[in-house]
Amino acid sequence: MKEYRLDCLGEACPIPLMKTEKKMMDLQVGDMLIVMIDHSCAMKNVPEWARTQGHNVDIEEVDDGEWEIFIEKVK
Amino acid sequence: MEKKTEQYDVVIIGGGAAGLTAGIYCGRARLKTLIIEKSLMGGLATYTNEIENYPGFPDGSSGLELMELFHKQAKKFNVNFKMTDVKSVDFTSEVKVVETFRVRYEAKAVIVTSGGKPRLTNAKGEAEFLYDKGISFCATCDAAANTDKEIMVIGSGDAAIEEGIFLTKFAKKVHVSVMHDTGKMDCNEIAKADAMQNPKMSFIWNTVVEEFNGNGHLDTVVLRNLKTNELIPVPVDTCFIFIGYLPNTEIFKDVLPMTKAGYLVTNEKMETSIPGVFAAGDVRDKFLKQVATAVGDGAIAGYAAEKYIAESEMFEMQILNHGRPSLAYVYNAIDATSRAYLSVIEGFEHEHPDIKVSRIDVYKSDGLARRLGVSKLPSLVYINNNKIIRKIDDINDLSIQQIVE
Known part of the structure; x- marks a missing residue:
């Protein structure tokens, strides 16, 4: 089980989601991707997209207006 | 991975206007309170570019800014926050259980403020282009990416027309598909007058979406005229859908009483049929769904949860003696x-x-x-x-x- 980090700081929609979708293809089942974002718009589509794909999603607010989205690949 | 268990006085499901307000009341009553939000704190209000009818803000506020203030106020009263989605609930015993994929939360009272989600058109091809592929539900999120582009808005309610006007600041042309007859819209009169005068907005009356087309990314929305059945292909870069909302109540099916449309049924104290389980905000079956009414609901639910917990303790300890x-x-x-x-x-x-x-x-x-x-x-x-x-x-x-x- 590997952990990957994806730096999307400073990037506006739809870039974080496009990068996340691409990166998830490299992951194996059980791996975790941590997407770092600071545009609130990405909080609306990245977790939602990941959940519709069936993955587990957890989010940490690391600072005001800065988040880490944890996506565990489950299939 | 084995799930860990955590105990709270109150668990609030959903961090929108109703949930944050309930949290402020519970936190201020010194209850150990948790708000679980699946994505961005603030809920659907954060999708709104401008909120002009929430009292106390005579110059208006963006939905995001207003909700950041709610969030800040809840933090001040030591409310805990967890950002993940709730997988299941169990309200069958005195101790209520709310589960996420990592944690099992036990609570004396639960407040459901899970709100709504945008309704889809269910037209052909829609699923293919959701999120970053050309179909959006959030103008503030995707406006900048549509600078000098041609876009479409579906709907004629307040959200559709007001967000459509906002989008004209970025896009070069905003097509609006309205299902009603020429000149008829569901929005307020001020928005309607502004929209009709806006040179960048053009209305396509009596139409609904027939199909979304594109190769990897949306490039054409095909509308259908409801009267003539004529198909009208409109080339656009992004399509914004504002045709109302659906309640987020899938996990409460067969658990809490709900209307046919899926809204939770409560009394005026925000009580559901299960003692200790309350519902507030847009998820409730009610007349008007606004930030202002969500706040009222949230205050009642927070207060009612506090009273429920105090009374349960008094009943157990003192009255049953x-x-x-x-x-x-x-x-x-x-x-x-x-x-x-x-x-x-x-x-x-x-x-x-x-x-x-x-x-x-x-x-x-x-x-x-x-x-x-x-x-x-x-x-x-x-x-x-x-x-x-x-x-x-x-x-x-x-x-x-x-x-x-």
Whole structure:
């Protein structure tokens, strides 16, 4: 089980989601991707997209207006 | 991975306007409170570019900014936050259980403020282009990416028209598909007048979406004229859908009573049919869904949860009195007759040190009276071995002595 980090700081929609979708293809089942974002718009589509794909999603607010989205690949 | 268990007084499902307000009330009442939000704190209001009808902000505010203030205020009262989605709930026992994929949360009370989600058109091809592939539900999120592009808005309610006007600041052309006859919209008159005068907006009346087309990314929305059935292909870069909302209540199916459309049914105290489970905000079946009404609901639910927890503790500890004899005087402090008996009750208390006497004022909450099945005030209830032995509403020196015999 590997952990990957994806730096999307400073990037506006739809870039974080496009990068996340691409990166998830490299992951194996059980791996975790941590997407770092600071545009609130990405909080609306990245977790939602990941959940519709069936993955587990957890989010940490690391600072005001800065988040880490944890996506565990489950299939 | 084994799930860990955490205990809270109150767990609030959903961090929108209703949930954050309920959190402020619970936190301020010093209850250990958790708000679980699946994505961005603030809920659907954060999708709105401008909120002009929330009192206290005469110059308006963006939905995101307003919700950041709500969030900040809840943090001030030590509310805890967890950002993940709720997988399941179990409300069958006294301790309520709310599960996420990593944690099992146990709570004395639960407030459901899970709100709504944008409704889809269900037209052909829609699923293919959701999120970053050309179909959006959030103008503020995707406006900048559509600078000098041609876009479409579906709908004619407040959200559709107001967000459409906002989008004209970025896009070069905003096509609006309206299902009604020429000139008829569902939005407020101010927005309608602004939209009709906006040179960048063009309306396509009597139409609904037939199909979304594109190769990897949306490039054409095909509309259908409801009267002539004519198909109208409109090339656009992004399509914004604002055709209303659906309640987020899938996990409460067969758990909480809901309407046919899936909205949760509560009374005016935000109580569902399960004691200790409340619902507030857009997820409720109600007349008007706005930030202003969500705040009112949230305040009531937070207060009701606090009262429920306090009353449960009082009922367990004091009234049931661990199975030993107990007398409850249920009264209303603003009623003079009720108050007059207080001295009689005091006299009884002195004569019977073996019986625990509780005075229950229903003025602020009738929860305990309801648990004791008392409707007429004032009333006396005698309890022994955790059971109600006798109830009287005709109180005098003699009847008060007889009740314990």
